[in-house]
Amino acid sequence: MDVELPAALAPGVCPPQRIVVEDMLIRRWEPEDFMPRFEAIAASYEHIHPWMAWLAERPTLDQQRVFGEIVAESWPTADRAFNYGIFGGDGSVLGAIGLHDCLGPPAVEIGYWCHVEHTGRGVVTRSAAALTRIAFALPGVDRVEIHCDEANVRSAAVARRLGYRLDRIEPREKRAPAESGRGMYWVMER
C-alpha cells in the first residue's frame, strides 16, 4: 500500500488501540508479540503467501521483531497504517487486520489475514465489521474500501458478507503468486 496520496486523517486522529469484539481482542501489536505472530504466519505461510505481497518469502524472526518495533514506535506507522493483531480469549493470535490511510480523502482501506487454523469462524468478518464502524466514526472518513484480487474469493466473500458494494473490477499489478491481475474494489460509503 503506497502513501503517495494525501492523508484522509488529520494528524492525531487515530482509531482506538484496543477493540473488543465478542470473545476476541483486536489490539495494536506490541513488541512482545513478535514470536506468536511469527509462529502464526509461519504456520499459515501456504495460506497467506499466494495472496499477500509482503509474504513473498517465509517469515523470519528478525523481520517480525522489526515489524513489532515499527508498530510500537508510531501509531500510525510511517506508511500510515494502524496494524492490529486479532487475539482469541486465550491470547493466541487468530489473525491480523489493518486500517490503511493510503487512498486519499475521504477514504481508508482495510486489509487482513487469518491464521489458517482459525478460518471459517468469522474471525476476520467480525473484526472487519468492527473496524469499518470505527473507521466511519473518525473525522475525515466517508468511505471505507477493501481491495482484493478477483481470484481471492475468500477475501471477496468477507467484503460481500459485510455489505460492501463491488465498485469495479479493473486490471491491477500482480503482486502475489495466485493473483489474476484483476483487482476487485469493494466500497462502503457513509
Ligand SMILES: CC(C)(COP(=O)(O)OP(=O)(O)OC[C@H]1O[C@@H](n2cnc3c(N)ncnc32)[C@H](O)[C@@H]1OP(=O)(O)O)[C@@H](O)C(=O)NCCC(=O)NCCS
Ligand atoms: C481472506 C481470509 C482472511 C478469509 O478468511 P475466512 O475464514 O474465509 O473469513 P472469516 O474469518 O470471516 O470466516 C468466514 C466464515 O466463517 C463463517 N462464520 C461463522 N461464524 C461467523 C460469524 N459470527 N460471523 C461471520 N461469519 C461467520 C462464515 O459463514 C464463513 O464461512 P464459509 O467459509 O463457510 O463461507 C483468509 O482466507 C486469509 O487469510 N487469506 C489469505 C490472506 C488474504 O488473502 N488476505 C486478504 C488479501 S486482499
